[in-house]
Amino acid sequence: MKHKLLLIFFISSFAFSAVKETEIRAIATHPSWYWKGSVKEKRSEMRHYFKLLNEANINMVYFWMETANMAALLGEPKYAKNGDYNFYSTEKWDCIGEMLKEAKKHNVELHLWFSFTRYKRNRNYVPEYDSNPEIMPEGSPAWASITKSEYEAGYTDPASKNVSGTALCNNAEGAGGWTIEVIDRILQKYPEIAGIHLEEPGYLSLQRCVCKRCQKVYSLLYDEPGENLLNHIYSGKNAREAYRKDPKAIAVKVYGTNRFVSKFRDFLEEKHPYKILMTGGGPYPALERARGRNWPEWIQWGWIPYFGCQAYRPNVKSFVTDCKSAMDAMQGSGAEFAPIIGMLYGSGKTHSNSPEMVIKQIKAARKLDGYKGVEYAGVQLFSGKALNKEMAEALGKGPFSETKPLPWENAKGKEDEKNLSKRKDKPER
């Protein structure tokens, strides 16, 4: 009996740690990190980076783009001729086009990585707010979100210059349509972009948004005066936990993100059916949904076939705890799991993991295959800035020593169909 148990233990641990035939080995990059200087220097830096990717046997790259970068890329003069953004202008150097060429040469897939709520930056020239652009779709300053404190200070109009406007309102339907049109133009310009990674689709601040539009959503949902929404949004002073869990506030926040993701998914299916759709966010559903980042339901509704939780941790134990939290929420969905491992992370990139720790976490992630019936699809590494010679060698000689294709490359046509079918059966909302 004892021997039998040992044998079962041996077989099952072998099965769980066996490397799969396919594996996502993605890395998060920002085009401008690596490609500075003259065109010749940029090209050489870029090639150097792709060589490192090959050395590490990494098969996929996300490249981060904010809408201002997209405006420069598409040729909107205000951005294409502005020193902050003109890196993306194609006049002298087609950075995305060249990346795609290098990617093809090095057998790496390129995916576009962006957040439609524009939640992290506070710069001038937000293209979504521009009501008089030359090339971009028409925007509106009224799409800005406002916080509870801004509202209480008397700023009820999202277009007011007293509103910081660092994030778009989730419930601004026009802003979602604007994003879809811009992404469509980029995918048409660069059809080789293989997929889309939606970054943390929601707010950073729990205080957002209480604009008149969100109040209207509140009164539609609850048949109460819209201003009552204020009583349900986190105050920043007390009862932090209770507000995070306030179902009425959460319902208003996810109303708009649900609508956007549903439309985005339909748009991809209709116009770019072979693009792979993924999303990323934190591992704890309650904290995510309080920001409108409703990935647990999108995964359960079959809207997004791959999810990677940000499990940026300095040790294996807490990394696994994070992963399990996300996998608990994915149980029964049919979606596949590809956690994001921290190489260089934290706000201001103040934390880092050694190659040894990154490798330990990759091995731990593989062992999670099958936990709660959820399939492990691979790993994603953040940030790509940490991929130096030492890291690339450690990965390429260690857990990534064999090259692996991406899950959807395995049997091109069939896998594409599989990916599509995972995005079907969307519930009516």
Ligand SMILES: [Zn+2]
């Ligand atoms: Zn709002």
